Amino acid sequence: EDQVTQSPEALRLQEGESSSLNCSYTVSGLRGLFWYRQDPGKGPEFLFTLYSAGEEKEKERLKATLTKKESFLHITAPKPEDSATYLCAVQEIGNDYKLSFGAGTTVTVRA
Amino acid sequence: EPEVTQTPSHQVTQMGQEVILRCVPISNHLYFYWYRQILGQKVEFLVSFYNNEISEKSEIFDDQFSVERPDGSNFTLKIRSTKLEDSAMYFCASSKVETQYFGPGTRLLVL
Numbered sequence: 001e002d003q004v005t006q007s008p009e010a011l012r013l014q015e016g017e018s019s020s021l022n023c024s025y026t027v028s029g030l031r032g033l034f035w036y037r038q039d040p041g042k043g044p045e046f047l048f049t050l051y052s053a054g055e056e057k058e059k060e061r062l063k064a065t066l067t068k069k070e071s072f073l074h075i076t077a078p079k080p081e082d083s084a085t086y087l088c089a090v091q092e093i094g095n096d097y098k099l100s101f102g103a104g105t106t107v108t109v110r111a
Numbered sequence: 112e113p114e115v116t117q118t119p120s121h122q123v124t125q126m127g128q129e130v131i132l133r134c135v136p137i138s139n140h141l142y143f144y145w146y147r148q149i150l151g152q153k154v155e156f157l158v159s160f161y162n163n164e165i166s167e168k169s170e171i172f173d174d175q176f177s178v179e180r181p182d183g184s185n186f187t188l189k190i191r192s193t194k195l196e197d198s199a200m201y202f203c204a205s206s207k208v209e210t211q212y213f214g215p216g217t218r219l220l221v222l
Contacts, residue, residue: 032209043115043202043213044154087154096167097142097209101154 003027004102006088012108013078021073021105023088031091033071034099035064038085047073047086078109113137115214117203123220124193132188132217134203143186144204144211145178147171154202160186193221 005024013019025033032051036044048057050066057064061082063074073086085106089099116135124130136143145157158168160178177189186205190197198221204211 034210036213041200041216041218043215046210046212049210089154091209096159097144097206097211098156098159098167098169099144099146099154099211100156103153 003092003100004088004090006086006102006105008105009103010106010108012110013075015079015109015111016077018074018076018078020075021086021088021107023071023073023102024069025071025088025090026069027090027092029093031093031095031097033066034089034091035062035071035073036087036089038087038104040085044087075107078107080109080111083107083109115203115205115212117201117214117217119217120215121218121220123222126195126221127192130190130193130219132190132201132203132219134186134188134214135184136186136203136205137212138184140205140207140212142166142206142208142211143178143180144206145188146202146204146213147199148202148216149199157188190219193219195221197221 007022035047038044048064053068055066061076065072085104087104089101118133143160148154156169158172159166175191179187200216202216203214
């Protein structure tokens with residue numbers, strides 16, 4: 001059973017068109033939820049760590065939020081350079097610091 | 112800003128050959144990891160390493176895989192007898208505690 005499910009698989013946006021990405025997770029105890037950005041052929045680039053429900057983090061046009069079952073990554077007024085695959089990953093208490101990743105959401109922003 | 116580095120960036124090998132993938136983690140980090148990503152699939156955890164020993168490994172990390180920290184800076188992944196299905200991007204990551212920072216990856220192609 002997948003621990004992390006991301007939706008949608010792909011998202012095409014017009015420049016300036018805000019949207020949200022969803023990450024649903026099932027773990028017995030959450031140590032942390034992580035958002036990464038991945039460009040084609042590159043390694044995941046760290047964006048945010050969220051630890052508890054109600055927590056929010058922001059960086060430029062990105063804002064991540066966390067509930068007990070899911071996390072959202074909000075992209076406000078995106079630009080073409082925000083085009084990438086956004087990965088969600090969870091760490092479970094008792095599982096060392098291993099990350100379990102979702103399949104990602106590929107965002108394409110058109111000028 | 113400190114980064115995780117990996118060499119080589121690309122490696123082509125024949126089935127049955129041994130390969131060694133190298134990583135230099137961020138210097139003050141204590142935890143080291145290897146992940147892999149088969150083309151079009153999720154990032155998958157292979158192994159974590161702390162205090163000079165494996166702290167957790169996945170089912171993928173069987174006897175053909177080994178890890179080593181041969182000196183104070185390098186962290187290596189050895190695949191003893193490569194198979195076609197080992198073709199993937201291999202990412203090294205390091206962390207002080209929870210948040211992991213990834214290297215750019217080594218693209219391994221087994222022919």
